[in-house]
Amino acid sequence: LPPPLYIITPTYRRAEQLAELTRLGYTLKHVVNLLWLVIEDANQTSPLVIHTLNRIGVPYEYFLAPMPDEYKNTKKAKPRGVSNRNRGLDYIRANATSGVFYFADDDNTYDISIFEQMRYTQKVSMWPVGLVTKFGVSTPIIRNGKITGFYDGWIGGRKFPVDMAGFAVSVKFLHERPNAKMPFKAGYEEDGFLKSLAPLNLTDIELLASNCTEILTWHTQTKKNANASPLNLTLHGDTNLV
Numbered sequence: 001l002p003p004p005l006y007i008i009t010p011t012y013r014r015a016e017q018l019a020e021l022t023r024l025g026y027t028l029k030h031v032v033n034l035l036w037l038v039i040e041d042a043n044q045t046s047p048l049v050i051h052t053l054n055r056i057g058v059p060y061e062y063f064l065a066p067m068p069d070e071y072k073n074t075k076k077a078k079p080r081g082v083s084n085r086n087r088g089l090d091y092i093r094a095n096a097t098s099g100v101f102y103f104a105d106d107d108n109t110y111d112i113s114i115f116e117q118m119r120y121t122q123k124v125s126m127w128p129v130g131l132v133t134k135f136g137v138s139t140p141i142i143r144n145g146k147i148t149g150f151y152d153g154w155i156g157g158r159k160f161p162v163d164m165a166g167f168a169v170s171v172k173f174l175h176e177r178p179n180a181k182m183p184f185k186a187g188y189e190e191d192g193f194l195k196s197l198a199p200l201n202l203t204d205i206e207l208l209a210s211n212c213t214e215i216l217t218w219h220t221q222t223k224k225n226a227n228a229s230p231l232n233l234t235l236h237g238d239t240n241l242v
């Protein structure tokens, strides 16, 4: 078997949730030796999510990791998916010994070839992500095979101005950094997490997607369906009160 892949997917309850998980799940079904860590921002498990995960048939673990109230109740930008991803890191620290992990949001689009490429990451690997900001792409800039900077519509003073879908990390590399975690800081989640992996130099980063010339992941965003309510979702014909 090739090295294991741990896919950390934050999710939360809304009308589009099961559609997102279904699309992502059937993508992941094409990938061998993969464990899908589905982590919901909620206080109670969802029978609908469990039913959907069982139906898809990808090996998974399902956990809850609610966003702390201080962030949930703020009027400012929320750190979406951060408690979920940190819960995924806890799982990996406790259960994984080798392989690679990747933060795969439930609404993005992934070409399965990126999973086969990221599997062999020794430290941290990176590649371009399409449909990020008005620039249309977020990517490391490569000159003569080396990273010389980053192209992103919002640099924001970040050392690593990359999208969540644009990097993967080796499990062993994480184990050597017991304090690494994602900060509850909207806009700085990726940068804060990658900085917490110090020491990490630009020369350590492995470049995938043909030296960052191909787009194999997209930061797609699903249009919110204002009319559908999670209350309308049914499981085996019974109205499920969420």
Ligand code: UDP
Pocket: 009, 010, 011, 012, 040, 041, 067, 080, 081, 082, 084, 104, 105, 106, 107, 221
């Ligand atoms: N998410 C979450 N709780 C929330 C909002 C989002 O767990 O309150 C998850 C969501 O399912 C996704 C990730 O966090 O996997 C990023 O959220 P979103 O896609 O809304 O962010 P954006 O694409 O707009 O940056």
Ligand code: MN
Pocket: 105, 107, 108, 219, 220, 221
């Ligand atoms: Mn998204």
